[in-house]
Amino acid sequence: MKQEYGLKYVSRRTFTHNGVAAMLAAGTAPAFVTHARADEPNKKLGMAVVGLGGYATRSIGPEIAACQHVRLAGVVTGDAEKGKSWAKEHGFEQDAIYSYSNFDKIVSDDRIDFVHIALPNSMHAEFAIRAAQAGKHVMVEKPMAISSQQCEKMIAAAKQAGVLLGVNYRLHWEPHHVTATERLSSGVIGDLTNGNYEFSWGYARALTGPNKDKVKKWLLDPKMAGGGALFDTGVYPIQAACYLTGREPVAVRGFPATRHSELFPKGIEETMSYELLFDDGFQALCRASYSQSFHQCTTLGPKGSVEILPGQKGSVFGQSGTGNPNPKRLFVNKKEIELKQTLQQAVLLDAFAVAIKQGNKTFRTPGEMGLRDIRIVERVYESAAKGGLKVSV
Numbered sequence: 001m002k003q004e005y006g007l008k009y010v011s012r013r014t015f016t017h018n019g020v021a022a023m024l025a026a027g028t029a030p031a032f033v034t035h036a037r038a039d040e041p042n043k044k045l046g047m048a049v050v051g052l053g054g055y056a057t058r059s060i061g062p063e064i065a066a067c068q069h070v071r072l073a074g075v076v077t078g079d080a081e082k083g084k085s086w087a088k089e090h091g092f093e094q095d096a097i098y099s100y101s102n103f104d105k106i107v108s109d110d111r112i113d114f115v116h117i118a119l120p121n122s123m124h125a126e127f128a129i130r131a132a133q134a135g136k137h138v139m140v141e142k143p144m145a146i147s148s149q150q151c152e153k154m155i156a157a158a159k160q161a162g163v164l165l166g167v168n169y170r171l172h173w174e175p176h177h178v179t180a181t182e183r184l185s186s187g188v189i190g191d192l193t194n195g196n197y198e199f200s201w202g203y204a205r206a207l208t209g210p211n212k213d214k215v216k217k218w219l220l221d222p223k224m225a226g227g228g229a230l231f232d233t234g235v236y237p238i239q240a241a242c243y244l245t246g247r248e249p250v251a252v253r254g255f256p257a258t259r260h261s262e263l264f265p266k267g268i269e270e271t272m273s274y275e276l277l278f279d280d281g282f283q284a285l286c287r288a289s290y291s292q293s294f295h296q297c298t299t300l301g302p303k304g305s306v307e308i309l310p311g312q313k314g315s316v317f318g319q320s321g322t323g324n325p326n327p328k329r330l331f332v333n334k335k336e337i338e339l340k341q342t343l344q345q346a347v348l349l350d351a352f353a354v355a356i357k358q359g360n361k362t363f364r365t366p367g368e369m370g371l372r373d374i375r376i377v378e379r380v381y382e383s384a385a386k387g388g389l390k391v392s393v
Contacts, residue, residue, distance in 0.1 A: 001248045001279055006172055006369055045353045046073025048096070048112045048136075050103075050127050051119035052082050054216065055141070059345055060118060062323035064090065066346040069353035073111040076103050076127075103127065107134035114164075114356060116349070117141060121231065122224045125150035128165065132157040137164040137356050139349070142235050144370025146226030148378055151371035158367060166352050166363040167370035169239055170319060170344040173351055176328040179339060180299070180306050181244050183332050189301030192245055194283045196298045197237035199317045200229070203290035204260050204270065222267030230254075230272040230380060234288035235373050236317045241276050241284035244299050244306075249276035249284070251392050252376060254384035259291060274380045277390070304333035311341070320344045 047070050049056050064072045074096030077083045083097035096111060106112050114137035117127050125145045128138045138158060144167050145151045158165035171177040184192065206215045218224040225231055242248055256269040264270045271289035278284075287296075295316035297308040308316050311327025318326040325341035355363050376393055383391040 001250055003242050003246050003248050004368070004372075006169070006243050006365055044069055044071040045113040045356060046071055046111045047349065047353075048072075048074040048076060048098070048106065048115045049086075050076040050115050050117045050131075051123075052077045052079065052086060053118065056116075056118040058321045059319050060116060061086070061090070063320065063343045063346040064349075066323070066343050067350050067353070069350045069357070073113075074098060074106070074109065076100065076106075076115070100127075104130055104134055106131070106136060112136060114139060114352065116168075120218045120224045121146050121226045125154055128154045129157040132161040132163050132165070135161060135163065137166075137352075139166045139168060139352050140367075140370070141168050142370070142373075143226065143231055143377070144367065144374055146231070146374075148371055148375045151367065151374050155367040155371060164352070164356055164360065164363055165367040166355075167365050167367065168345075168348060169365040169369065170348040171236075171239065171317065172243065172365050173342075173347045174328070174344055175339040175342060176308050176330040177240075177243070179337060180297075180308055180330055180332075181246075184244055184299060184301075184306055185246060188303065188332060189299070189306060190303040191280075192282050192299060192301050194285065194300050195241060195244065196285050196296050197240045198287040198289075198294055198296040199233040199236040200271075200287060200289035200292055200294045201233065202293045203229075203232075204263055205292075207263050220263075220265060220268055222265070225268065227267065227377070227381065228256075228258075228264060228269035228272065229288040229290050230256075230269065230274070230377055232288065232290075233317075234272055234274070234286070234377065234380075237274075237284070237286035237288065238276065238373050238376050240297055240317075241286065244297075245278065245282055245284075247278050247280065247282065248372065249376060249393055250279045251277040251390050252379045252383055253277075253388050253390050254380035254382075255388050256384045264290070269384075272380065272384070274383075276376070305331075306333075307331045 072090040075083050075086050076098045087094050115131045117140040124140050128140050131138045253275040255273045258264050258270040273287045276284040297316045299306045309329045311329050314327030320326045320343045330337045379391045379393050
């Protein structure tokens with residue numbers, strides 16, 4: 001089934017990687033009128049970060065200064081002192097520090113154009129809906145929510161309010177992943193046959209290591225996380241299989257495993273191996289695990305392979321952090337293609353701001369894409385519960 005959303009196949013003549021502007025130019029949608037500052041194209045839009053945990057602190061905050069179209073205008077946090085620290089560092093007024101309880105007051109704060117939700121998974125839907133009802137555009141972290149029903153409510157709220165809803169699938173702008181998609185669509189390795197995609201990290205080791213008290217524990221709560229490794233990082237292999245092939249799976253199989261049952265409670269699988277089956281015969285073998293750190297992104301065809309590998313101190317699917325790129329390498333038929341390393345959050349946020357200012361009706365990674373992925377995740381869990389039987393998507 002052909003992919004409806006996201007990174008589109010484009011020719012090398014129409015897509016270049018010479019900076020942010022070229023990345024933002026591809027794939028824009030028809031315009032519509034909103035309250036966004038479309039009449040001030042050079043003015044940076046105000047963003048409020050919702051949730052100031054480790055992810056926001058390490059990855060989002062340090063890249064705001066690199067944005068061409070975004071400025072930090074406020075935060076939403078349960079820790080007022082942390083909010084004051086962010087205000088001092090980023091130069092916004094302290095009356096733009098909101099709590100989770102008074103969050104709805106942002107409706108009257110014209111300094112804030114959109115919110116970036118970086119909360120535990122179970123809180124995404126509530127705050128996305130509240131933000132939309134306050135008339136603010138919404139960027140939400142992955143996974144979009146913990147159920148397809150929540151995703152549907154988020155999409156409905158955004159449409160009713162006339163605001164843009166995007167999911168932080170930053171790799172749709174990352175040059176190595178974009179170029180891999182481009183080369184695959186050109187037929188460089190022939191008709192695609194199968195792929196191997198994995199995003200695993202050493203959560204088990206972190207839970208027992210010297211810094212175990214600093215490790216986020218909400219990932220161990222099924223009500224907050226939604227599930228285990230599949231919910232945490234498993235959407236990345238799903239994403240890769242879809243955008244690299246330009247198609248969506250029609251069936252899945254899931255095979256869970258938990259080696260460290262003393263660490264991972266019921267409902268939090270340590271590992272999920274899963275197959276994505278496509279109507280053209282393409283098969284994606286995927287894996288997400290908390291047992292060890294390992295990334296893989298290899299797509300095969302009769303004429304060769306396209307593979308993304310980690311660069312020095314980087315990872316295949318990893319985000320940029322502390323204001324530095326996460327290095328990646330791309331190989332097409334074993335030959336490396338040199339590409340620019342980017343600040344992924346800054347590029348994503350700029351793309352979202354440009355879409356808002358242009359009045360676009362949709363975004364390259366819209367809520368509908370997040371819903372699609374959660375539906376696939378749910379079908380993988382259904383298959384796993386049935387002993388790995390094939391389940392239609």
